[in-house]
Amino acid sequence: MRKVFDDYRALADSVLRPDEPKVDKFLAAMARSLKKKDNWTFWLPYVLSLDYCMKCGTCAEVCPVYLASGRQEIYHPVARSEMLRNVYRRYFTLGGKLWPSLIGAKDLTEEGLNALAESFYRCTVCRRCAYVCPVAIDNGLIVREGRKILDAIGIAPDELKDFGTQLQVKVGNATNIGVAAFRDIVEFLEEDIADSWGVQVKIPVDKKGAEYLVMHNAGDYLAFPETVMGAAVVFHAAGVDWTLNSPATGVNDVVNYGVFFSDVELEKVVRAHVKTAIDLGIKTFVIGECGHAFEALKYLILRLIPEKERPFEIKSILELEAQWIQEGRLKVDPSRNTEVVTYHDSCKLGRVGGLYEEPRLILKAACQDFRELQPNREMSLCCGGGSGFAIMAKGDFLKFRMETYGKLKAQQLLDVGADVVALACSNCKGQFREIINYYRLPVRFAGVSEVLAKALVL
Secondary structure (H helix, E strand, O other), X not given: OOXXXXXXXXXXXXXXXXXXXXXHHHHHHHHHHOOHHXXXXXXHHHHHHHHOOOOOOOHHHHOHHHHHOOOOHXXXXXXXXXXXXXXXXXXXXXXXXXXXXXXXXXXXXXXXXXXXXXXXXXXXXXXXXXXXXXXXXXXXXXXXXXXXXXXXXXXXXXXXXXXXXXXXXXXXXXXXXXXXXXXXXXXXXXXXXXXXXOOOOOOOEOOOOOOEEEEOXXXXXXXXXXXXXXXXXXXXXXOOOEEEOOHHXXXXXXXXXXXXXXXHHHHHHHHHHXXXXXXXXXXXXXXXXXXXXXXXXXXXXXXXXXXXXXXXXXXXXXXXXXXXXXXXXXOEOHHHOOOEEEEOOOOHHHHHOOOOHHHXXXXXXXXXXXXXXXXXXXXXXXXXXXXXXXXXXXXXXXXXXXXXXXXXXXXXXXXXXXXXXXXOOHHHHHHHHHHHHHOOOOOXXXXXXXXXXXXXXX
């Protein structure tokens, strides 16, 4: 893969097709993105963000990749967004069409389009920039809209599309776990729970009419099974009617990679989730520890499927766990977690979803020594795993993740002196796993449900 933007590549040559003429197709797709009827998600903030940026630079001073890169101009949030704004001014405004040189609008070249595509995969869309903008310009949103345009002309990371949304809808999950394999995994987890927690937990699968359908990121079953086991112990201790589901009953993977690059793919996955829940006849759809799934199923779904067409509640597992602790349904003994524990606010759960206090209520109840990373909550630093980055590693991309976003998070962990960083997002877990290994940190990561389960009085 040759250099097209910086020293890294997120898009393979087979995806980017750097020698293929694409400008005309890109302009046609962008024209559609600017029409309200063709852009159901964020049309208004998108067009306003294209028009009204003052280029004050406030966003740059909170952008993790810009700061960690040593303030390289190519990673400046405005410089990135200007790549798309220039196209907008040149081809979609009167001044650009008649007097492009007078307004500083340049023609889009094939080389420029290739660079734009790679540039838009240097941003995790953490939205920290939008939070501090004095006029509410959302450069992260521009990145997402740019990715949608790129997808419309066939440019999207294969990890997110071919082996992500499309595989998920086809077989039920993006990890390609079949029904028999899934049931074998569940049996193994039951045995491991008995060994680790000393309690016999029967994990129900494909139970119709249950109160709660718990759907995890399918990658957790393979990469982070402690999260799944912790959740099972929690639901067992709560004494509630619940179930997991296998691909035999529909989609059994809560992820929705369409959030990162495509409304078309996003809608397919959301509708598959809703159909699965309706077919199982459950009362509450419980989103496992997955940040972008929370955004898709808690908020973006509101623009797609009216409440009357989805006869069930949707809750994060964090909301339920915090509620059950407050109600006394779960009994916890913090002396069972004596290590220093901190918590990383996932961008999607925090800045986008507003889930700040629930994980802290859980961890403060379950741990003797809980400490905050600085900064946290609304100003939490993105770990670098969001926007699909956690599963993207080709073209030395892992090094990019570690030497920018990862560098800042590693320093935060050292500063707080934590033994354990609790996480509530699978992408964050994937990124922190790499950060800890890359920087040889004396820290381990754990899911919030895992930490809670360890403290339960069973």
